Amino acid sequence: MTQLTLIGHPTTRAMRVMWMLEELELDYDVQGSKPHGPDILRVSPSGKVPALIVDDVVLTDSVAICQFLADREGKLTAPAGTIARGQQDAHLQFACDEIDGSLWTATKHSFALPEKLRVAAVKETARAEFSLAMKRLEARLGDGPYLAGDDFTVPDLIIAHCLSWARAAKFEIESETVQAYGKRCRARAGFRRAVERAATL
Known part of the structure; x- marks a missing residue:
C-alpha cells in the first residue's frame, strides 16, 4: 500500500x-x-x-x-487528452494566475516579504485584480453548480480554498453567485x- x-x-x-x-x-x-x-x-x-x-x-x-x-x-478530474480536461486545465490556470496570484501578492506585501521590500500600494492593485477575477469566475460558472457543470473537479477545490483565504484576508466578494458557489464547495463532506x-x- x-x-x-x-x-x-x-x-x-x-x-x-x-x-x-x-x-x-x-x-x-x-x-x-x-x-x-x-x-x-x-x-x-x-x-x-x-x-x-x-x-x-x-x-x-x-x-x-x-x-x-x-x-x-x-x-x-476529466481524463488527460480530452476536451473536458483542456477546459478543466484552463479553469485551473485561471485560478492560479488571477485568483491565487492576487491573494498571494497582497499577502507578500502584508507580511511575507521583508519589511523593506513591502509596497503597501500594491495591495490595492491586488484587490482590484481579485475583484475582476470574481466577475470572470461568475461568468465561468454560468448556471452550473461547479465549473464543469455537475462535476466537482480540481479547479473547484483550488478556487474554493482561495475564496476562504479571501474571506480571511478581508477581500470583498460581491457576487452572490460566487458566494453561493463557495458555500456549496465548503459544504462537501x-x-x-x-x-x-x-x-x-
Whole structure:
C-alpha cells in the first residue's frame, strides 16, 4: 500500500491537499510544518509548503499535488487528452494566475516579504485584480453548480480554498453567485473532514 505523508500546516496551501486527500478518502499522515520549518526543509530546499511524500518520493506545489492525486485515483478530474480536461486545465490556470496570484501578492506585501521590500500600494492593485477575477469566475460558472457543470473537479477545490483565504484576508466578494458557489464547495463532506482533522494539528 502506498504511504502518503503531507508536510504543511492547514493554515497554508497544505489545506488544499488535505481537502483533496479527504475527498478521495485516502489514508495519510500529516506533519504540520509551517513554511521553512525543519520538517519541510528536510525534504524541500525551498522551504515552501506543502509537500507530499509518496512512499519515498517528494512532490511539491499544492496544485500539482492535487492534480496528481485526482489523476491517480481517476476521480475529481476529466481524463488527460480530452476536451473536458483542456477546459478543466484552463479553469485551473485561471485560478492560479488571477485568483491565487492576487491573494498571494497582497499577502507578500502584508507580511511575507521583508519589511523593506513591502509596497503597501500594491495591495490595492491586488484587490482590484481579485475583484475582476470574481466577475470572470461568475461568468465561468454560468448556471452550473461547479465549473464543469455537475462535476466537482480540481479547479473547484483550488478556487474554493482561495475564496476562504479571501474571506480571511478581508477581500470583498460581491457576487452572490460566487458566494453561493463557495458555500456549496465548503459544504462537501470532504472539506468538513479536512477541517475537523486540521483542528487536531
